[in-house]
Amino acid sequence: MNAVKFEQGPIRPPSEAGSLLLRMTRNCPWNRCLFCPVYKNEKFSRRSIEEIKNDIFAIVEAAEEVKAVSEANGLNGDINRQVVAKIQSERPELLQVAFWLYQGGENVFLQDGDSLLLPVDQLTEILELLIEKFPTIKRITSYARSKTLLKRNVEELQRLRKAGLNRIHVGLESGNDQVLEFMKKGVTGADHIEAGQRVKEAGLSLSEYVILGLGGEQWWREHALDTAEVINQINPDFIRVRTLAVPKISPLYEKVVQGEFKLLSDDDVIREEKLFIESLQGINSEFYSDHILNLLEDVSGKLMEDKNKMLSIINEYQSLPVDKREKFRLGRRTGYYRTMSDMQNSNLGDPVERTYRQLQHKGISVDDYIEQLMLRFI
Numbered sequence: 001m002n003a004v005k006f007e008q009g010p011i012r013p014p015s016e017a018g019s020l021l022l023r024m025t026r027n028c029p030w031n032r033c034l035f036c037p038v039y040k041n042e043k044f045s046r047r048s049i050e051e052i053k054n055d056i057f058a059i060v061e062a063a064e065e066v067k068a069v070s071e072a073n074g075l076n077g078d079i080n081r082q083v084v085a086k087i088q089s090e091r092p093e094l095l096q097v098a099f100w101l102y103q104g105g106e107n108v109f110l111q112d113g114d115s116l117l118l119p120v121d122q123l124t125e126i127l128e129l130l131i132e133k134f135p136t137i138k139r140i141t142s143y144a145r146s147k148t149l150l151k152r153n154v155e156e157l158q159r160l161r162k163a164g165l166n167r168i169h170v171g172l173e174s175g176n177d178q179v180l181e182f183m184k185k186g187v188t189g190a191d192h193i194e195a196g197q198r199v200k201e202a203g204l205s206l207s208e209y210v211i212l213g214l215g216g217e218q219w220w221r222e223h224a225l226d227t228a229e230v231i232n233q234i235n236p237d238f239i240r241v242r243t244l245a246v247p248k249i250s251p252l253y254e255k256v257v258q259g260e261f262k263l264l265s266d267d268d269v270i271r272e273e274k275l276f277i278e279s280l281q282g283i284n285s286e287f288y289s290d291h292i293l294n295l296l297e298d299v300s301g302k303l304m305e306d307k308n309k310m311l312s313i314i315n316e317y318q319s320l321p322v323d324k325r326e327k328f329r330l331g332r333r334t335g336y337y338r339t340m341s342d343m344q345n346s347n348l349g350d351p352v353e354r355t356y357r358q359l360q361h362k363g364i365s366v367d368d369y370i371e372q373l374m375l376r377f378i
């Protein structure tokens with residue numbers, strides 16, 4: 001029995017939770033964004049095509065071993081829960097591949113922060129090999145920086161699409177140039193627009209990530225308005241928001257401590273999100289709040305038809321009395337509540353009420369308590 005080994009990076013988008021992770025590069029070639037805690041103190045490197053191909057062969061080998069476990073248990077190579085459970089207890093190193101096959105072996109995410117830096121010929125070869133070895137694959141996606149996308153013309157992006165790449169995830173973060181510059185994102189709003197439009201023109205699916213609260217107190221309005229304007233010009237397939245949280249390892253932490261950047265409160269983030277959504281016009285993107293850091297995860301839907309529904313959820317939150325808003329935030333951040341309707345459920349509400357009273361008793365503000373909780377989710 002061989003030890004099957006292939007390399008994996010630290011992160012993936014939330015929507016790629018069930019995807020096979022295949023590492024193209026290590027870490028981030030830019031690595032300067034102030035808000036970003038990932039890859040700090042890690043050097044960027046490209047993996048050679050041989051290394052990546054060897055990983056694909058290792059995954060093929062792992063898949064064969066998973067099937068052998070199934071056959072040994074009289075299941076004819078089918079990968080069901082029983083096989084996954086057996087592998088979890090007996091061959092944990094095969095678990096990711098087993099789980100991926102159990103889910104149909106359909107989705108792959110190329111790691112780490114900017115795979116499109118690899119030469120188009122190399123990427124094409126890797127994509128073709130992946131699909132040859134796993135014909136079940138339906139979707140292959142990758143992160144890419146807008147700056148890197150600008151180095152690829154539409155024809156090159158089309159080549160990658162034809163080779164099997166389906167979707168690009170871009171960390172847009174903000175469309176406002178002051179915010180982008182302050183945060184050292186290394187791109188402008190115009191770069192984001194050009195890169196996003198190019199991806200769309202090549203026929204690739206595009207997911208743009210926006211950080212709520214990234215303008216802080218100083219630029220919250222400009223951040224909301226300009227980000228909406230940039231998104232309106234791109235019309236991505238997906239808009240995904242996540243709320244800013246600042247762990248000690250991110251360079252922004254020091255700026256917060258020094259008072260050079262003032263974080264928004266939850267309520268101010270919601271005010272900003274409302275302005276952002278109100279300003280989205282003439283696009284048909286799907287909007288998701290699929291990150292645990294977001295307060296109102298049910299603010300999601302298809303633009304423009306669900307826009308009013310999304311805004312009405314925000315209005316409902318804003319119209320709650322102060323103590324109810326605090327309790328909802330507490331319940332959400334402690335994992336009892338997902339949506340405001342959960343507050344009607346006393347099984348969920350009672351522990352939240354107890355924590356709320358304990359905090360009051362100890363003189364701890366809900367804001368301070370939540371600030372600490374938020375860092376757990378990064």
Ligand code: SF4
Nearest residue numbers: 028031032033036113
């Ligand atoms: S946000 Fe993206 S581009 Fe910026 S440092 Fe982090 S991984 Fe790199």
